[in-house]
Each structure stands twice: as structure tokens, then as C-alpha cells.
Amino acid sequence: MTTLRIAEIFGPTIQGEGALIGQPTIFVRAGGCDYRCSWCDSMHAVDSSFRHSWPAMEPAAIMARIEDLSGGQPLTVSISGGNPAIQDFGPLIAMGRARGYGFALETQGSIARDWFADLDMLVLSPKPPSSNEVPDIAAFEACLAARGRGEVSLKIVIFDDADYAWARDFADRHPDLPLYLQPGNPEVDPEVPVMAQDVADRLLWLVGRVNADRWFRPRLLPQLHVMLWGNMRGV
Amino acid sequence: MTTLRIAEIFGPTIQGEGALIGQPTIFVRAGGCDYRCSWCDSMHAVDSSFRHSWPAMEPAAIMARIEDLSGGQPLTVSISGGNPAIQDFGPLIAMGRARGYGFALETQGSIARDWFADLDMLVLSPKPPSSNEVPDIAAFEACLAARGRGEVSLKIVIFDDADYAWARDFADRHPDLPLYLQPGNPEVDPEVPVMAQDVADRLLWLVGRVNADRWFRPRLLPQLHVMLWGNMRGV
Numbered sequence: 014m015t016t017l018r019i020a021e022i023f024g025p026t027i028q029g030e031g032a033l034i035g036q037p038t039i040f041v042r043a044g045g046c047d048y049r050c051s052w053c054d055s056m057h058a059v060d061s062s063f064r065h066s067w068p069a070m071e072p073a074a075i076m077a078r079i080e081d082l083s084g085g086q087p088l089t090v091s092i093s094g095g096n097p098a099i100q101d102f103g104p105l106i107a108m109g110r111a112r113g114y115g116f117a118l119e120t121q122g123s124i125a126r127d128w129f130a131d132l133d134m135l136v137l138s139p140k141p142p143s144s145n146e147v148p149d150i151a152a153f154e155a156c157l158a159a160r161g162r163g164e165v166s167l168k169i170v171i172f173d174d175a176d177y178a179w180a181r182d183f184a185d186r187h188p189d190l191p192l193y194l195q196p197g198n199p200e201v202d203p204e205v206p207v208m209a210q211d212v213a214d215r216l217l218w219l220v221g222r223v224n225a226d227r228w229f230r231p232r233l234l235p236q237l238h239v240m241l242w243g244n245m246r247g248v
Numbered sequence: 249m250t251t252l253r254i255a256e257i258f259g260p261t262i263q264g265e266g267a268l269i270g271q272p273t274i275f276v277r278a279g280g281c282d283y284r285c286s287w288c289d290s291m292h293a294v295d296s297s298f299r300h301s302w303p304a305m306e307p308a309a310i311m312a313r314i315e316d317l318s319g320g321q322p323l324t325v326s327i328s329g330g331n332p333a334i335q336d337f338g339p340l341i342a343m344g345r346a347r348g349y350g351f352a353l354e355t356q357g358s359i360a361r362d363w364f365a366d367l368d369m370l371v372l373s374p375k376p377p378s379s380n381e382v383p384d385i386a387a388f389e390a391c392l393a394a395r396g397r398g399e400v401s402l403k404i405v406i407f408d409d410a411d412y413a414w415a416r417d418f419a420d421r422h423p424d425l426p427l428y429l430q431p432g433n434p435e436v437d438p439e440v441p442v443m444a445q446d447v448a449d450r451l452l453w454l455v456g457r458v459n460a461d462r463w464f465r466p467r468l469l470p471q472l473h474v475m476l477w478g479n480m481r482g483v
Contacts, residue, residue, distance in 0.1 A: 025459050027468050034269065035428070035467035037458060088464035193270070209444040213476050223272060224260050229323035232270035233262050240475060241448050 016069035017100050018044040020058035022078050023247040025088060029238030031136055031193045032166040033117060038089045039079050041105075043097035047123055050144035052172065054201040054244070058095040072105040079109065087113035089133070096120055098156075103128030119168075121146075122153040130161025137190075138168040139183060141176035143197065148183075157187075165190060172197035177222055184231065192231040194219060198239055207243035212236070251304035252335050253279040255293035257313050258482040260323060264473030266371055266428045267401040268352060273324045274314050276340075278332035282358055285379035287407065289436040289479070293330040307340040314344065322348035324368070331355055333391075338363030354403075356381075357388040365396025372425075373403040374418060376411035378432065383418075392422075400425060407432035412457055419466065427466040429454060433474055442478035447471065 024039035044067030046059040057063050079090055090109060092102055098120045106116045106128055117134035129135050137156055139148040157165065167190040169180040176197070184192050196215035200207055216235045223231060242248045259274035279302030281294040292298050314325055325344055327337055333355045341351045341363055352369035364370050372391055374383040392400065402425040404415040411432070419427050431450035435442060451470045458466060477483045 025462075025464065027455055033467075035469040037464040037466075037468070083464070084462050086462040086464060209448065209475070213444065217476060220262055227260075227319050227321040229260065229272040229318070229321060231272075232268075233272070234270040235472070237470070240444070240470075241452060 015101055015104075016071055017075065017102065017105070018064070018067040019070050019075060020044040020055075020063070020067050020095065021247065022075065022082070024082055026248050027237070028089070028091060028117075029236050029241070030195060030234065031168045032164070032191060033089065033091070033134060034234055034237055036089050038091045038117075039082055041075060041079070041090060041092045041097075043092060043094040043100055043102075045099050046095040047099055048096065048121055048140065048144070048146045050140055050146055052144065052197055052199065052201065054198060055093075055095065056201075057246075072108055075105055076108050076112075079114065080112070087115070089115045089117055091117045091119065093119040096123065098124040098126050101126070101128070103131070106131050120156070121148070122156040123149055124152060125155035125159045127159060129156065129159040131163075132161070133163040135160055135163060135165045136168050137165065138170065141169060141171065141179045143172040143176050144170075166193060167191065168193045168195060170195050170197045171219060172199070174222075177219075180231075181228065194223075194231040194233050195236060198236055198244075201244060203244045203246055205244070207239055209240050212240050250336055250339075251306055252310065252337065252340070253299070253302040254305050254310060255279040255290075255298070255302050255330065256482065257310065257317070259317055261483050262472070263324070263326060263352075264471050264476070265430060265469065266403045267399070267426060268324065268326070268369060269469055269472055271324050273326045273352075274317055276310060276314070276325060276327045278327060278329040278335055278337075280334050281330040282334055283331060283356055283375065283379070283381045285375055285381055287378065287432055287434065287436065289433055290328075290330065291436075292481075307343055310340055311343050311347075314349065315347070322350070324350045324352055326352045326354065328354040331358065333359040333361050336361070336363070338366070341366050355391070356383070357391040358384055359387060360390035360394045362394060364391065364394040366398075367396070368398040370395055370398060370400045371403050372400065373405065376404060376406065376414045378407040378411050379405075401428060402426065403428045403430060405430050405432045406454060407434070409457075412454075415466075416461075416463065429458075429466040429468050430471060433471055433479075436479060438479045438481055440479070442474055444475050447475050
């Protein structure tokens with residue numbers, strides 16, 4: 014069976030972002046990405062200079078690690094990255110689902126995969142202008158079309174007014190998707206302490222922004238894990 | 249039409265707790281309660297010595313205030329308290345729904361009302377032992393039976409190990425309800441600053457608690473509004 018390059022497997026902890034915020038979760042962070050966002054907070058799973066730290070693992074070995082961390086007690090597994098859609102997570106998801114585990118996937122929506130249909134939650138997070146990446150709309154639509162039995166949600170990181178305007182336009186084209194906006198985190202060095210008040214202040218800015226426009230559609234959430242643990246890895 | 253005793257109407261802000269965390273919301277806080285929880289954080293809407301500050305309002309006047317605050321742009325209205333179920337919010341909900349507003353209700357589940365069926369979200373928050381209140385199971389079941397087209401979720405505040413054990417037992421009897429656990433806030437004086445780290449630490453304790461038991465069902469969420477604004481009122 015094809016191996017997968019994995020940067021980290023950790024948990025159980027709680028999901029810190031988006032539609033599943035607060036949900037007990039084990040994270041499987043895939044190595045490798047087709048994007049290079051200016052403010053990437055997971056460069057250790059993106060920059061191929063870290064590739065030596067991404068062991069090639071069989072799906073069965075990943076599943077064994079998940080079962081070890083969770084004591085065999087099923088819970089939600091969130092596959093993130095990097096962009097996990099550059100690899101084939103279909104066999105891992107099939108194996109885990111057979112044992113009662115649920116699967117969420119976080120991806121920017123640049124590559125569609127047929128195994129998206131087996132997810133419980135597909136989180137599509139197209140990147141706004143501040144990332145210096147430009148989403149491919151056709152690829153994003155293909156990701157949406159690959160959805161199956163599970164839920165799909167839209168999560169957009171907002172650093173500034175330009176991102177906000179872009180997010181509103183993008184979201185308007187997908188009026189049926191649950192929408193989550195999340196303030197960007199400009200400090201991504203795990204060695205630098207994060208000030209909880211700074212995280213709070215960025216969310217308060219976003220609350221003020223949507224209130225001023227009376228745009229009541231998006232849910233506004235912080236990166237709760239950053240409020241709890243700063244930029245520490247493995248939590 | 250019967251008037252309603254209202255302690256506060258404020259917003260739009262974001263919902264800070266439970267299933268709708270992050271959702272833009274206007275809060276209508278009803279005055280009066282059939283409980284007196286030891287750690288109540290809304291005594292200004294509970295203790296009848298505050299009754300002079302709860303104007304008796306017609307539903308139409310409440311709706312006019314909601315429309316004024318939201319500029320007539322529909323959003324979620326959360327009816328809280330006190331225990332709003334001691335009054336008849338049916339006419340207000342019918343009026344708001346006709347204008348496109350959605351309604352959530354927060355109640356301990358001690359009094360069932362037929363208008364629960366018209367809610368988009370019924371949040372039942374039975375009180376654990378630290379409250380010094382004892383939930384009436386038959387009344388709680390009647391609240392569940394009154395559910396209609398909307399969602400129902402269970403939210404339980406946890407101060408200590410005894411609350412945690414009680415919550416687990418209570419939740420086990422309702423395996424189909426989405427479950428949210430929320431650390432208690434021992435400091436409820438709006439004049440006393442809240443330390444964000446203290447709020448974080450209480451959530452971290454709860455994360456450790458469910459992890460130790462590998463009880464992966466509940467979602468664990470803080471009072472996000474307390475992290476953002478402390479105990480300030482009207483936000």
C-alpha cells in the first residue's frame with residue numbers, strides 16, 4: 014500500500030478552529046503543500062527542507078498510532094497539513110471508519126479527491142489575498158463536487174480589510190455553506206510567547222467589522238488552541 | 249398582549265458559549281428565575297430585588313428594539329435569563345420568525361413550553377451539584393418532548409470532579425443530544441477583571457479530565473465572551 018509522508022500525529026486534544034471547535038480530536042498532519050502562504054503557521058509541514066522529518070508511513074502504521082494515542086476509543090481524526098489532498102488518504106480513512114473513527118479534513122481546496130466523499134467533515138479554507146496565493150476556482154468547485162455523505166464548511170482566515178472584502182465576495186458565491194471567519198495570527202514562531210489579549214483583540218476587530226456591515230452570516234471564532242497553548246506544537 | 253419582564257437587550261455581538269459559539273447574536277435576557285444557582289453569573293436577571301430594572305415590555309416593543317439594534321437585518325436572537333421559560337415568549341418568537349429572525353433559547357430545562365417547538369435551537373443546561381440546585385428529571389424530559397423543528401443541545405457547566413461525574417451520568421441518559429461542557433467561572437463580579445489565563449487554565453483542566461477517561465463525546469468550550477470582555481455586561 015502506498016505510504017504517506019506525515020509531519021506529526023498528536024492528541025487527543027481539542028479542535029481549536031472552525032466548525033468542530035472544542036471537539037476531542039487526534040491530528041494527523043501531512044507533510045507537503047502545493048501552496049506557500051506568506052503567513053503559514055505550519056511551515057514545518059510545508060517547506061520541503063523539513064522533508065527528512067516527514068516519515069513515510071503505511072496507513073496501517075498511522076492507524077496503529079491513532080489507536081495507541083486514543084486507547085482504541087474512537088474519536089474524530091483531523092487530517093491537516095500542509096495540504097493533505099496532495100496524498101491519498103483514502104485507505105487510512107476506510108481503515109479508520111471501519112473501526113468507528115470519524116474523519117475531518119482541512120484543505121485549501123486546490124486539489125479534489127474522490128475520497129473526500131468518505132469524510133465526516135470537509136473543511137475548505139481558500140486563501141485570501143494576504144497569503145499571496147490565488148485560489149483556483151475550478152479546483153475549488155471540483156472539491157465541492159467531490160463531497161459525499163458528510164458536512165462541508167468554509168473557513169477563511171482574515172488578516173485585513175482586503176481579506177475581509179475578498180471573503181465576503183467568495184462566500185456570497187457559496188451561500189449554502191456554513192461559513193467561519195478566523196482572524197489571522199501574525200506570530201507563528203513557536204518560541205515566541207503569544208499574548209492572549211492580542212488574539213482577543215484581533216477577534217474583537219472582526220466582530221466590529223461584521224457588525225458595521227450588518228453581515229450576520231459568518232461565525233467568528235478565534236484559534237482557541239493559540240489562546241490555550243500559544244504556538245506550541247503537538248497540542 | 250401579555251408583557252414580558254426583560255433585564256437586558258443587547259448586541260449584535262457573538263454568542264460566547266455552546267453549540268452556536270461565534271454566531272452573531274442579539275441577546276434578550278429575561279428577568280426572573282425559578283433557580284438560584286450558587287455561582288449564578290446573571291444575578292441581575294435572577295434576584296427579584298432587581299425587579300425594578302426589568303421593564304414589562306410588549307413583544308412588539310422587544311421586536312422593535314431587536315430591529316433597531318440589527319438595522320432590520322435578520323440574525324439569531326438568543327433568549328436567555330434568568331429562566332426565560334417562566335414567561336411566554338411564544339408571541340415574540342412568532343413575530344420575529346415572520347420577519348426572518350432565528351431564535352435560540354437557553355434554559356435549565358425545569359419548565360416545558362409548547363413554543364419550544366418554534367425555536368431554531370433549544371439549549372438545555374441542567375445544573376450540576378455545585379449549583380446547589382437539583383434538576384427535576386421529569387420536567388427536563390418534558391422540555392425535550394416539546395422540541396420541534398429545531399436543534400436541541402445539552403450544555404453543562406463543570407466546576408469540579410463531582411460536577412464532571414454528574415454530567416457524564418446525565419449525558420449518558422441522553423446519548424443522542426449534542427453535548428457541550430463548559431468550565432465554570434467562579435468570578436462573576438463585573439467590577440473584577442478576569443484573567444484570560446485563568447479561563448484558559450480551567451478549560452485545560454477539563455481537557456485533561458476527559459482525556460484521562462478517554463471520554464471523547466463532549467465538545468469542550470470556554471465562555472469565549474469572558475475571554476474577550478471579562479464579566480462586562482452588554483457584550
